[in-house]
Every structure is written in structure tokens, then in C-alpha cells.
Amino acid sequence: MLAPLVCRQPAAPGGPVSATPPAPPAPPAPARTALRICPLCEATCGLTLTIEGTRVTGARGDRDDVFSRGFICPKGAAFGELDADPDRLTTPLVRGADGELHEAGWDEAFDAVAAGLRPLVERYGPQALGVVLGNPNVHTMAGALYPPVLLQTLRTRNLFTASTLDQMPKHVSSGLLFGDPLAIAVPDLDRTDHLLLLGANPLESNGSLCTAPDFPGRLKALRARGGTLVVVDPRRTRTARLADRHLAIRPGTDALLLAALAHVLLAEKLTAPGRLEEHTDKLAELAAALAPFTPEAAAGACDVPAEEIRTLARQLAAARTAAVYGRIGSCTVAHGTLANWLVDVLNVLTGNLDRPGGVLFPLPAAGPRPRPAGPGRGFALGRWHSRVSGHPEAKSELPAAALAEEIDTPGEGRIRALVAIAANPVLSAPDGHRLDAALAGLDFMVSVDPYLNETSRHAHVVLPPPPPAQSAHHDFAFNAFAIRNQVRYTRPAVPLADGLMDECEIHARLILAASGLHGADPRSVDDLVIATTLGKAVADPASPVHGRDPHALAALLTGENGPERRLDLMLRLGPYGDGFGTDPDGLTLDRLLAAPHGIDLGPLTPRLPGILRTTTGRIDLLPAPIAADLPRLRAALTPDPAAFLLVGRRHLRSNNSWLHNVPALTGGTNRCTLQIHPDDAAPLGITDGTRVRVTADGGSVEAPAELTDTLRPGVVSLPHGWGHDRPGTRLSVAAADPGANVNQLLDGTRMDPLSGTAVLNGFPVTLLPLPAAAPLTPA
Structure with missing residues (x-):
């Protein structure tokens, strides 16, 4: 049982009341503006903030931003409200001997971290520690720069991230195809003639693994120039309504549809890989492997007519340029890795991989320089396995769905301590009830989080980062998926408030406390990274600083602090960098600071074969793990006769x-309702607002029904991320309208075996309408 949060309150004032009239209030500070890159989704739009004193009072799109050109969505417009959320923690919390969380100073908090983590690691070894990284990490500089250092220091293999709840199939398929799990080709939205979208709704999501401000405007521009947009989705989403053609596919069958499309291209000799052919292996083996997936065989399972599949394949082949793009809906399904593999197989077969107007590999400014073409180390799966169920690692991560069992299953090697950074797996991972109980049984937990939420409420120490306006920003992650090469950096728009700690310093001090170096200067973490990076660079014959003195190079770095010096280092060594003087016109932090709206680095360009890191130096069209998983896909040609799929x-x-x-971002369409087609609702006696109990493998949740014909019959829909009804949190707005945790319907056993990604879409459920007077069961 969690103890209630105890907050220290100031004592009431006492003494006589002065007869002196109060001084007149000081005049308000004049409003000013400041630039900030929006951290609230993958579009990374530039914002112009209006600031009065230290408060953000408005946000609009930065019309001079080199990438977003003034575009803004409701999330960006609500930046000030998020920034000033009164429920944000402003001081660390430490669990005392009474079992309650108390406000504490920063030194006390890090003393508690060191005292809680190090003895456990020293007694039980590094595998007694788990690390959980949530989605917001990729939206901050600190989340990009410091967790890799923490993991290297701790040497634990128990890493769990949001990737196995959304995008890991894309990383695995890219790793198997190209030898690098981060080599992800993105659609060239502004130049393509034909775009096929699967399981993606960018008019709502603003894009995913495709960083594109104003995705809606770019899709409209595609159609305005005579291009074709095809959307495959069981829902008639806003994106689908914009399309030339919408295929309301049966959920979870994306891989079957894609396999049938590839089959048509191969059988009808419509393939035209062009220059890709000299860089590609196993084309003949691919044709044999996909032979069973004829349009006729796939039509029944997909519920897409065979002739429609043939027409779609022929149009894809006939387009002057085309791009196939699949996202969350094609990842969080039973055959997620196969679906993402087939996305790029189609791009290869049509000659559109690494081609303007097709899909291309970005070249981010803070990323590595291109390497000479040739064989690489390749990509391997299952280098180790989880302790309890033996799940293979993927990209050094274990499935987030396995976290609970790794904590609550007794035995040697169980996770006893957890570091959670910007993570709320109680809501985002399957079976939150089990994970909730498991977290309560940990020996120690530290959470870096601005909120006391459903997960951080279990922590023994909570370290709150400052609001986003008080943090610098550069998109290390999303520039690697951007549809145009560019670079932007914004310093904090508002000075760090008294009592708060910069997020980068929080991470650096966490690394020191967890590694046995508690009390050392946090700047030493950045100094060590810089020294290590330069040491490798000067020893690399391909580096522009080969043979130079690393200490002299470090002295040349500019920046006001360690994170800025590290950014300067990455820019100088990056593909557009000055190479510490070898290219006088190259990029440095100083040049970037002189361009507050960013620097445009040009459109994406072909990068093959240099991008390839397979052991052959060629694209592996039929990797062995993929071939071994195809029988499972063939079995899916006979569909599960479930009444409803969610x-x-x-x-x-x-x-x-x-x-x-955030009040401005709730209500309206952003509600936790169970959407159901009227034709499905009528026989069950369900009307708008009827409370419905939804049941699946992991249990039941209840939500009000919303009747809509935007769903295909036999499909129901619940949004992700709700269920804010647990005690002990400090989320007043969310708790007032908690919604239902859809992931509680799952017990974690449904998983894509290659990537370890939880199946969050296309699983069977049953529905039971409840009488109006029935008590609501907590989600």
C-alpha cells in the first residue's frame, strides 16, 4: 500500500498586522519573445514563445524556421500551459523511514540514490538493476546524451524502452536488411508521386519515424501536384479521408497484404530495382519464399479483394516515383517485423529505395560521417535472453512486456532495483496491474520525471527536471528521421528557476551516484565523454582529426556548459562539420548559434551503398530470421474468426x-471512448454513451461507447495512454477524467517474436454492455 504524499507547508504568518499600507505592485515586465523547438511530438516544429517575466504566455509557429516554416499544432500552441502545469514537481521527493514521500533537497536526493543503488549492485551484481526509458527521452537533449553513458557504466542487460511498445520492428527489419538498426529510410514526401501509407495516421500523429512538420500540408501538396495517396487502415481516419483510395483492411494483416503485393510484382515481372540490383542479394530466394502469398490466398484474411491487391501493386510499379511507409499500426501487431521488412522489400523491388521521390536515408548534422562502402559487422538478434521467459534481446533491449515478470519472479538475477527515466510503463505496457504490484515490491527505485504519475509514485527517489522552456534543445533522434537535412538548436527560453536543477546535470549526477562516484563534479561526465570520443577519433584513419592531439582539440570546443561542448564536438566531427579546422566553411556550434532559425542542409540524397553495414556490404533481401518466421505468416492466411478485433x-x-x-489538450475528440460501428452496436443493445465492458487475455476495462461508421464492422477502438485512476499520483486534471487503460486488456504474452514488441493492435476482445446503474470497475 502506497503512503500518501506528504508535502511541507509553510507556517502561517503571525504577529501584529502592520498599519502601513502595502507598496504598490511592481509594473509587469515587458513581454519578449524567444525561440524554442517544440518537444511534444516528432514533427519538431519551431516555436516563437511570448514570455512575460519568467512565464510563457503564448506560442506560435516560427515563420522563419528553416524546417517548419511557421506550422504549429494544438500541442505546440499549448506549450505555455504545459510549461506552467501546477502539478509539475519542483523539488525532489525522497521516501522516508515512515514510507512516505517527502520533499527534499538535491543533495539529500542524490545521497539517497547512491545509498539505494550501489549496495544492491555490489551485493547482487549489475543484473539486479533494470533501466526503463520512456518515450519523452527522445524529446530532450538530456535523454539523448546521458542514458547511453548510464548504461555503459552500469553494465546491466536489463534495458526496457518504449521501442518495444511501438517502433522496434522497424529497427529490427532495418538491421537485418541493411546491417544497421538505425538505417531507416523515410518517404521523400515533397517529391514523391505515389505514397502508400499503412497503419499511419499522420494528420493526427504528425508523423512517426518520419520527421515532417506540417505532414497534412505535405500530403495535400502531393495530391495537388497530381500524386496519389493510398491509405491502408481499418479506420477511416482523417488521413484516410484525404486519400485517393482507402483500404479498410482487417487489423493485423498488413504483412499479408504487403506479401501479396510483392508476390504480384515478382510474378508479373513488374520489378525494376535499377541500380539497387548490384547492391542486393537473394532476389530469387525472395520470389520463392513469397510464392504462397498470392492475392487470392491473402484476400480472405485481409478482407481486401484479390483484384484490388493486383491493381494496387500494378499502380505502385507504374508510378514514376513511389514510397511505401508503415508505422505504429503495422508495428504493434503479431507480424510487425515481417510487415516492416516487406515495406522496404517493396521499395527495393520498385527501385524506390534510396531514390529521390521514393524513400531515402537522412544524414543528420550531429550524426557520424559517411563511411566508405564495404562489409560491416552486421546485425544480430538474441545475443542474450531474458531470465524468466527467455525472450531474445533486440538492439540491446528486452521486451517491455516482460518487465513485471523480471521483477516479481523469485530467483537469482531478478531485478531488485529500477531506474526509470521519463517512463510510465504502468500505463504504456501490457498488464499494468501486475507491473504496478511488482514495482511496489522493488528494493529501490529512482525515477526522473516531472510528475508523480502511475509509475513514479512507486519510486524511493523522484528527480524532477525543469519545465521545457528552461531547457536547451537539439533533436538528436528525430533529425535522423527527418525528410530534409537541417540543423537547429535553441538555448533555454527562460532562465532556470531557483531551486530547480538543469536536466542534464540531473542525469550526470545520477550517473555518478549509480556508478560509485557520488559527489564528483557532474562536469566530469561530459569531460569523460569528450575525451573518450576524441581519443577514438584521432585514432581513426577515416576521421578528419586523425593523428591530432585530443587535448588540444578539446580546448577548441565552445559552449557554455558540458552539453553544449558535446554538441559542438558532434557537429564538428559530423558530416557537415569543420573537422576542427580542416574545413573552414564547416559546421560548428558557434555557426549554429548565429542562425537562430536553423540551417538548411538540403534535400535528402542517395546514400547507398555507403549506408550498408551487413557482413556482405549488400542488402540482404531475405535474412535468415525473416525466412524462419514466414511459416508463421503463412499460417495467418487462415484468419482467426474472432467476433471483434481491437x-x-x-x-x-x-x-x-x-x-x-493539460486542460487545453483534453476534451473534444481527445476522449477515452470505445468506438464501435453502429451495425455491431445494435445487436448488442449498445447506444452512444452505453458503458461497455471489454475483455481480453489480460482482463477487462470499461469505457463509454461512441458509435461511428469510421470503423469497419468487427473492429472496435480504444486510445492508448489512459487509466489515470490509481491513488498516490499528483495529476489533478488527468485524474478527473481518468479513462480506461487499454493495455490492461493484455497479459504480455502476445508479442512479435523477432522484435519483442507487444501486440497492442488487432487482438480479439469480447464486449458486454452494462446497465446504467452498474458500478464502474477501475481500469
């Missing part, structure tokens, strides 16, 4: 579980 849905004014406490 899918999630995106909201433009939401992002997973972390924006439900």
Missing part, C-alpha cells in the same frame, strides 16, 4: 500518457 487510435492533442494533465 485497435488503438491517435489524437492530435495527445502523446501517449504524458499530455493528459
Whole structure:
């Protein structure tokens, strides 16, 4: 049982009341503006903030931003409200001997971290510690720069991230195809003639693994120039309504449809890989492997007519340029890795991989320089396995769905301590009830989080980062998926408030406390990273600083602090960098600071074969793990006769579980309702507002029905990220309208075996309408 949060309150004032009239209030500070890159979704739009004193009072799109050109969505417009959320923690919390969380100073908090983590690691070894990284990490500089250092220091293999709840199939398929799990080709939206979208709703999500401000405007421009947009989705989403053609596919069958499309291209000799052919292996083996997936064989399972599949394949082949793009709906399903593999197989077969107007590999400014073409180390799966169920690692991560069992299953090697950074897996992972109980049984937990939420309420120490206006920003992650090469950096728009600690310093001090170096200067973490990076660079014959003195190079770095010096280092060594003087016109932090709206680095360009890191130096069209999983896909040609399949849905004014406490971003369409087709609702006696109990493998939840014909019959939809009804949190707005946790319907056993990604879409459920007087069961 969690103890209630105890907050220290100031003593009431006492003494006589002065007869002196109060001084007149000081005049308000004049309003000013400041630039900030929006951290609330993957579009990374530039914002112009209006600031009065230290408060953000308005936000609009930055019309001079080199990438977003003034575009803004409701999330960006609500930046000030999020920034000033009164429920944000402003001081660390430490659990005392009474079992309650108390406000504490920063030194006390890090003393508690060191005292809680190090003895456990020293007694039980590094595998007694788990690390959980949530989605917001990729939206901050600190989340990009410091967790890798923490993991290297701790040497634990128990890493769990949001990737196995959304995008890991794309990483695995890219790793198997190209040898690098981060080599992800993105659609060239502004130049393509034909775009096929699967399981993506960018008019609501603003894009995913495709960083594109004003995705809606770009899709409209595609159609205005005579291009074709095809959307495959069981829901008639806002994106689908914009399309030339919408295929309301049966949920979870994306891989079957894609396999049938590839089959048509191969059988009808419509393939035209062009220059890709000299860089590709196993084309003949691919044709044999896909032979069973004829349009006729796939039609029944997909519920898409065979002739429609043939027409779609022929149009894809005939387009002057084309791009196939699949996202969350094609990842969080039973065959997620196969679906993402087939996305790029189609791009290869049509010659559109690494081609303007097709899909291309970005070249981010703070990323590595291109390497000479040739064989690489390749990509391997299952280098180790989880302790309890033996799940293979993927990209050094274990499935988030396995976290609870790794904590609550007794035995040597169980997780006893947890570091959670910007993570709320109680809501975002399957079977939150089990994970909730497991977290309560940990010996120690530290959470870096601005909120006391459903997960951080279990922590022994909570370290709150400052509001986003008080943090600098550069998109290390999303520039690697951007549809145009560019670079932007914004310093804090508002000075760090008294009593708060910069997020980068929080991470650096956490690393020191967890590694046995508690009390050392946090700047030493950045100094060590810089020294290590330069040491490798000067020893690398391909580096522009090969043979130079690393200490002299470090002295050349500029920046006001360690994170800025590290950014300067990455820019100088990056593909557009000055190479510490070897290219006088190259990029440095100083040049970037002189361009407050960013620097445009040009459109994406072909990068093959240099991008390839397979052991052959060629594209592996039929990797062995993929071939071994195809029999499972063949079995799916006979569909499960479930009455109802459940899918999630995106909201433009939401992002997973972390924006439900902002009043401006709740209400309207952003509600936790069970959408159901009227033809399905009528026989069950369900009308708008009827409370419905939804049941699946992991249990039941209840939600009000919303009748809509935007769903295909046999499909129901609940959004992700809700369920804010647990005690002990400090989320007043979210708790007032908690919604139902859709992930509680799952017990974690449904998983894509190659990537370890939880199946969050396309699973069977049963429905039971409840009488109006029935008590609501907590989600």
C-alpha cells in the first residue's frame, strides 16, 4: 500500500498586522519573445514563445524556421500551459523511514540514490538493476546524451524502452536488411508521386519515424501536384479521408497484404530495382519464399479483394516515383517485423529505395560521417535472453512486456532495483496491474520525471527536471528521421528557476551516484565523454582529426556548459562539420548559434551503398530470421474468426500518457471512448454513451461507447495512454477524467517474436454492455 504524499507547508504568518499600507505592485515586465523547438511530438516544429517575466504566455509557429516554416499544432500552441502545469514537481521527493514521500533537497536526493543503488549492485551484481526509458527521452537533449553513458557504466542487460511498445520492428527489419538498426529510410514526401501509407495516421500523429512538420500540408501538396495517396487502415481516419483510395483492411494483416503485393510484382515481372540490383542479394530466394502469398490466398484474411491487391501493386510499379511507409499500426501487431521488412522489400523491388521521390536515408548534422562502402559487422538478434521467459534481446533491449515478470519472479538475477527515466510503463505496457504490484515490491527505485504519475509514485527517489522552456534543445533522434537535412538548436527560453536543477546535470549526477562516484563534479561526465570520443577519433584513419592531439582539440570546443561542448564536438566531427579546422566553411556550434532559425542542409540524397553495414556490404533481401518466421505468416492466411478485433487510435492533442494533465489538450475528440460501428452496436443493445465492458487475455476495462461508421464492422477502438485512476499520483486534471487503460486488456504474452514488441493492435476482445446503474470497475 502506497503512503500518501506528504508535502511541507509553510507556517502561517503571525504577529501584529502592520498599519502601513502595502507598496504598490511592481509594473509587469515587458513581454519578449524567444525561440524554442517544440518537444511534444516528432514533427519538431519551431516555436516563437511570448514570455512575460519568467512565464510563457503564448506560442506560435516560427515563420522563419528553416524546417517548419511557421506550422504549429494544438500541442505546440499549448506549450505555455504545459510549461506552467501546477502539478509539475519542483523539488525532489525522497521516501522516508515512515514510507512516505517527502520533499527534499538535491543533495539529500542524490545521497539517497547512491545509498539505494550501489549496495544492491555490489551485493547482487549489475543484473539486479533494470533501466526503463520512456518515450519523452527522445524529446530532450538530456535523454539523448546521458542514458547511453548510464548504461555503459552500469553494465546491466536489463534495458526496457518504449521501442518495444511501438517502433522496434522497424529497427529490427532495418538491421537485418541493411546491417544497421538505425538505417531507416523515410518517404521523400515533397517529391514523391505515389505514397502508400499503412497503419499511419499522420494528420493526427504528425508523423512517426518520419520527421515532417506540417505532414497534412505535405500530403495535400502531393495530391495537388497530381500524386496519389493510398491509405491502408481499418479506420477511416482523417488521413484516410484525404486519400485517393482507402483500404479498410482487417487489423493485423498488413504483412499479408504487403506479401501479396510483392508476390504480384515478382510474378508479373513488374520489378525494376535499377541500380539497387548490384547492391542486393537473394532476389530469387525472395520470389520463392513469397510464392504462397498470392492475392487470392491473402484476400480472405485481409478482407481486401484479390483484384484490388493486383491493381494496387500494378499502380505502385507504374508510378514514376513511389514510397511505401508503415508505422505504429503495422508495428504493434503479431507480424510487425515481417510487415516492416516487406515495406522496404517493396521499395527495393520498385527501385524506390534510396531514390529521390521514393524513400531515402537522412544524414543528420550531429550524426557520424559517411563511411566508405564495404562489409560491416552486421546485425544480430538474441545475443542474450531474458531470465524468466527467455525472450531474445533486440538492439540491446528486452521486451517491455516482460518487465513485471523480471521483477516479481523469485530467483537469482531478478531485478531488485529500477531506474526509470521519463517512463510510465504502468500505463504504456501490457498488464499494468501486475507491473504496478511488482514495482511496489522493488528494493529501490529512482525515477526522473516531472510528475508523480502511475509509475513514479512507486519510486524511493523522484528527480524532477525543469519545465521545457528552461531547457536547451537539439533533436538528436528525430533529425535522423527527418525528410530534409537541417540543423537547429535553441538555448533555454527562460532562465532556470531557483531551486530547480538543469536536466542534464540531473542525469550526470545520477550517473555518478549509480556508478560509485557520488559527489564528483557532474562536469566530469561530459569531460569523460569528450575525451573518450576524441581519443577514438584521432585514432581513426577515416576521421578528419586523425593523428591530432585530443587535448588540444578539446580546448577548441565552445559552449557554455558540458552539453553544449558535446554538441559542438558532434557537429564538428559530423558530416557537415569543420573537422576542427580542416574545413573552414564547416559546421560548428558557434555557426549554429548565429542562425537562430536553423540551417538548411538540403534535400535528402542517395546514400547507398555507403549506408550498408551487413557482413556482405549488400542488402540482404531475405535474412535468415525473416525466412524462419514466414511459416508463421503463412499460417495467418487462415484468419482467426474472432467476433471483434481491437485497435488503438491517435489524437492530435495527445502523446501517449504524458499530455493528459493539460486542460487545453483534453476534451473534444481527445476522449477515452470505445468506438464501435453502429451495425455491431445494435445487436448488442449498445447506444452512444452505453458503458461497455471489454475483455481480453489480460482482463477487462470499461469505457463509454461512441458509435461511428469510421470503423469497419468487427473492429472496435480504444486510445492508448489512459487509466489515470490509481491513488498516490499528483495529476489533478488527468485524474478527473481518468479513462480506461487499454493495455490492461493484455497479459504480455502476445508479442512479435523477432522484435519483442507487444501486440497492442488487432487482438480479439469480447464486449458486454452494462446497465446504467452498474458500478464502474477501475481500469
